[in-house]
Amino acid sequence: MGNGDNCNPNWKDASFSYYKYVPSLAAAGIFTGFFFLAFAGHSFRMIKARAWFLIEVLGFAGRAVSANQEPGCWTQPPYLVQTLFILLAPALFAASVYMTLGRIIEVVDGEKYAIIKRRWLTKIFVCGDIVCFLLLGGGGGMLASAKTNKSAFDLGNNIIIGGLVLQLLWFGLFVVITLLFHRRMMLSPTARSYQPDIKWRSYLHALYVASALIIVRNIFRLIEYCQGSNGYLMTTEVFVYCLDALPMFLVVAWFLWKYPGEISGLLRRKELYDGSMHEI
Template sequence: MATLESTSTFASPTTFTVRAEPTCTTAVPDHFGHVPPDACNANYGFYPSWEYNLTVAIGFALTSAAHLIEAVIFKKSFCWVIIMGSLWECICFVLRTLGAHDQQNSEYVTFSTLLFLLAPLWINAFAYMVLARLTYYILPERRLLRIRAEYLSKIFVIADVLSFLIQAAGGAMLANQDDPAAALNGTHIYMVGIGVQLFFVLIFTFFAVSFVRRLSFLERIRGLQRNAKWVWPLVWTLLAVMVLIVIRIVFRLIEFSQGASSSNPFLQHEAFQFCLDAFPMLVALGLLNIVHPGIVLRGPDSSFPRGSWKWWKNRKDGKSRSLFIPLDSGSLLEVSPHRGGVDVGL
């Protein structure tokens, strides 16, 4: 493959000329636009696979269509979040498929990289929203660790948005092929964003474990009355999704800790991105297709109220007070007037 060396000449006050060593070479692309990873005009650290990217794009397209259909069937408007995540993944791999046969097109690289880095945050946010709605729907007290379900959802979604903004800023700088310094800063910013995401995922896991313990206790003392057959499968599905998200986060942290240069082994093999990012997210989306939250969240109280003013009005009128009756075991029996249910507090 023919190459043209890129050199720079600097004028000197004396009579001799200093010639700088070339930092890279500009290579002649092959018929698909591929050049060696260390070439100045390289957009990829590997030879992208058209077939594999197309296969993954089809997989994400199918799960996107399934989530759209399920959102309509179960009438769950909040499912637009998971649909966005799956569509971003699908579009990402469509662009990667096109880029595999047009590797000198930097737009394909830039936009597919941004979508690839940010799409899992939609899936993460959806898991937060589902657990909060399960708390509101199933637990009589409608709270976890003293935090009301509505606020639980808002807190974690806001945290996810914060992580999204940081990662988006870093990803945009990272996708800049013409400025290595900006790309390095982008790597650091992106790692901060994904670190923030991991921090809140771990906190969320603590709440999820609390929910599991509470659910087990309620099932033991009185049984589950609302779509009991699918409650536990959905809970385990959410936990599996979070494990898959953590796998992806750890991979990205390790990958970017090696730098964004062509010498990074994780950037030299496309298989890492397929196996440790795309595949876990595809499995997570598929699991949420099989055990869709709409199977459990049905009927009254399956969604948050549209506004919070009614809650404050009821509080003022004294209608939302809970009655605590001491039991012989030392526990508290909570009668919640707004649910009409009986709950043993832990």
């Protein structure tokens, strides 16, 4: 329940309100459960493959807390948690996708087919992703704390738009680089790519699916923030679940099935093999 002293009975028509609709407790609870189950599955694999973990479950848990408060009496902490964690999650997914491509290139000895050298590829894209992360985090924080300060609200909104545009451009460049590497590998495969335990095509397909889902989600968020707080997307909750929560859950589920974390084991075996050959 919210604090009655901070309630705004005219929240629908207010210039600023944490939500422009009554958040659905059922929907937030369902996706909290979905992401928690996915987190549990990935956590099991983390023990063996040191894979990345999930923060979406915390974002939707915060949203569920907001949904349990009276309309117009929403408090800042759960709103801030759901805004930042849901907004920032794709940036963490993107970092994992970028690093996975570098590992694929290394495990198949495909350095000569990458238009950016592997040792720079991950660094460049992860650094770009950090910039996007900071922009989205800073903008989201300003947006959540702006309230009636319109200039601060507009600035935070514009910073988020800039972060989403940069993230889309960065992801588009990454997909182009991945496609070029894939094409060159198909035309002239390396010797290691023929090994049956190195399913590099499957790993690349997993990256394509994840990238497409993240791009769809980011396009939705970009349009949403461009429309502003009174836009159709911002005032209609169903889009949050259809075009954000669902695509991101599919990314999690897809990676749980097509798990690229096993590449770490292949790399360790490759290092042992290369070290043995060097000694010989």
